[in-house]
Amino acid sequence: MSVLNRSESRAGVSPAHDSPADGFGGRRDACRTLPRPRLPSWLHFPLPTTAAFGRTRALLDELKLHTVCESARCPNHWECWSKGTATFMIAGDRCTRACGFCAVTTAKPYALEADEPQRVAEATRRMRLRHVVITAVARDDLKDGGAEHFCRTIEHVRALNPGIVIEVLVPDFNDSDASIDAVLKARPHIFNHNLETVRRLTPSVRSRATYDRSLSVLAKARQRGTDLYTKSGLMLGLGEAEDEVLRAMLDLRQVGCDIVTLGQYLQPTLKHFPVVEFVRPEQFEKLGERARELGFLHVASGPMVRSSYHAEEFSPKSLTG
Numbered sequence: 001m002s003v004l005n006r007s008e009s010r011a012g013v014s015p016a017h018d019s020p021a022d023g024f025g026g027r028r029d030a031c032r033t034l035p036r037p038r039l040p041s042w043l044h045f046p047l048p049t050t051a052a053f054g055r056t057r058a059l060l061d062e063l064k065l066h067t068v069c070e071s072a073r074c075p076n077h078w079e080c081w082s083k084g085t086a087t088f089m090i091a092g093d094r095c096t097r098a099c100g101f102c103a104v105t106t107a108k109p110y111a112l113e114a115d116e117p118q119r120v121a122e123a124t125r126r127m128r129l130r131h132v133v134i135t136a137v138a139r140d141d142l143k144d145g146g147a148e149h150f151c152r153t154i155e156h157v158r159a160l161n162p163g164i165v166i167e168v169l170v171p172d173f174n175d176s177d178a179s180i181d182a183v184l185k186a187r188p189h190i191f192n193h194n195l196e197t198v199r200r201l202t203p204s205v206r207s208r209a210t211y212d213r214s215l216s217v218l219a220k221a222r223q224r225g226t227d228l229y230t231k232s233g234l235m236l237g238l239g240e241a242e243d244e245v246l247r248a249m250l251d252l253r254q255v256g257c258d259i260v261t262l263g264q265y266l267q268p269t270l271k272h273f274p275v276v277e278f279v280r281p282e283q284f285e286k287l288g289e290r291a292r293e294l295g296f297l298h299v300a301s302g303p304m305v306r307s308s309y310h311a312e313e314f315s316p317k318s319l320t321g
């Protein structure tokens, strides 16, 4: 496997800014003054609005549910909602962390809503989802980080939607064994926790989270979970080098991670980290191929890929049969 070195391997990219791409020191300030770069042609996409989009909107409003699609300003929002799917975000819409890439509001959270698990289950039923993705804000204000709330939500979703595939995308719970176990006891099928970026960039891109802690969370889920697939994702375009991406994927494989997603980072607002580069589709293909060679069971790699984008495409017989 030939691996380009760091200086040459911001590979297949269009520089989004002409500043050096080695890390993000000072970028938060710089991005306030720089106009956002024009999107390359491969990131121009239609915004399909269908009657289904309106129905998804109305259902979520009626049941007073949050989605990461909206809160994180996901670029696939129109497509996914128009297809009648969404990723539920539980435990409120206020996060206790302030990651430089994420558009979810940072503020003191409200108390958990005891009936939210039932409302997620009801939305799942009415949307006729066969594969549901449930995520949450980080709740460092709670002793268990919101893990029991995850557990209750999984249980309610399963009770009301027999046979459904349940995927959770969890925060790091500060690597608490008790919290990880609380989620696992509800037996999700897929346990997703995003590494988000390569080791070198983690301190400047993520808030409080650490690279090794995220690997530890995934390792514990793999060791303690039964009949479980683990999954993680990386954003590209933050200034990482190809060899660093390969290293991160290798680290994920070493903790037994089964599924990986690779997608283009897009700056949600001018207050967030700027895009350092637009990674070309062929580079995503190449990295996806490398991921398969590393042994991941399922790989999604492309500019528009997000953790939950087309999540239902991973459906081995053990989940559906």
Ligand code: SF4
Residues within 6 Å of the ligand: 068, 069, 070, 074, 075, 076, 077, 078, 080, 081, 085, 086, 087, 306, 307, 308, 309, 310
């Ligand atoms: S990719 Fe995921 S977060 Fe984005 S709109 Fe689709 S379901 Fe929502």
